[in-house]
Amino acid sequence: MNPDNDSIKPASAPCPLAAIASDDLFVHYTLDPARLGDRPMTERRLADLRGCFADGAAFEAALRRGNPLLYSVSPVEPASGDGQLHYGLGVLQPGKIGAEYFMTKGHLHAHRPAAEVYVGLAGEGAMLLEDEATGESRLVPLLAHSVVYVPGRTAHRTVNTGAAPLVYIGIYPSNAGHDYAPVAKNNFRHVVIERDGRPAPVPRAEIKNRRLAGSPV
Numbered sequence: 001m002n003p004d005n006d007s008i009k010p011a012s013a014p015c016p017l018a019a020i021a022s023d024d025l026f027v028h029y030t031l032d033p034a035r036l037g038d039r040p041m042t043e044r045r046l047a048d049l050r051g052c053f054a055d056g057a058a059f060e061a062a063l064r065r066g067n068p069l070l071y072s073v074s075p076v077e078p079a080s081g082d083g084q085l086h087y088g089l090g091v092l093q094p095g096k097i098g099a100e101y102f103m104t105k106g107h108l109h110a111h112r113p114a115a116e117v118y119v120g121l122a123g124e125g126a127m128l129l130e131d132e133a134t135g136e137s138r139l140v141p142l143l144a145h146s147v148v149y150v151p152g153r154t155a156h157r158t159v160n161t162g163a164a165p166l167v168y169i170g171i172y173p174s175n176a177g178h179d180y181a182p183v184a185k186n187n188f189r190h191v192v193i194e195r196d197g198r199p200a201p202v203p204r205a206e207i208k209n210r211r212l213a214g215s216p217v
């Protein structure tokens with residue numbers, strides 16, 4: 001043990017540096033087009049978000065017109081194991097279904113304590129955060145030159161509230177994983193819609209009641 005630097009500890013496993021490919025140690029990103037090196041991008045199209053948008057009729061009508069790309073994600077997974085990080089570039093297109101902005105599916109981390117940091121690179125959007133235990137919600141801006149902290153045990157969904165692609169990087173523990181099931185079953189308690197020209201989080205129950213009353217949003 002070095003008494004002057006207690007951060008230097010005997011490694012419990014071989015240092016993985018030599019095992020990491022150099023193109024995982026350094027990755028260049030571009031914004032136009034938004035890409036992370038030449039990494040493959042996983043695409044999510046409108047049809048992949050069936051059940052996510054509040055206005056089911058507007059969703060089906062949009063799908064009859066086409067199946068546009070909503071977002072793409074390029075993950076980088078240099079190393080896995082205790083303390084290691086993964087990250088991914090996300091590109092979320094602008095648009096709306098009814099009054100609800102284009103958004104990601106949203107998820108909790110399979111390893112619930114895992115937090116995440118989102119770095120906004122371009123565009124205008126927001127993160128919808130929902131505490132799994134209490135249901136408390138926050139809508140936090142996600143903008144270029146800004147960073148959003150997503151605590152562990154918090155469902156998170158990215159929303160594009162602007163007119164251009166929203167580009168961001170999410171950085172998370174390598175063991176975080178994705179758990180989509182709770183959001184697929186219960187969705188978020190709030191819907192992010194354009195109201196009076198501005199993004200507003202509205203309780204889902206309120207939207208349903210308005211539609212039943214014959215005044216769709």
Ligand code: F6R
Nearest residue numbers: 073088090104105106107170172
């Ligand atoms: C990773 C993370 C992001 C999302 C991306 C797409 O933990 O939060 O990289 O995976 O924004 O959203 P989902 O995964 O909800 O479709």
Ligand code: ZN
Nearest residue numbers: 109116156172
């Ligand atoms: Zn996440």
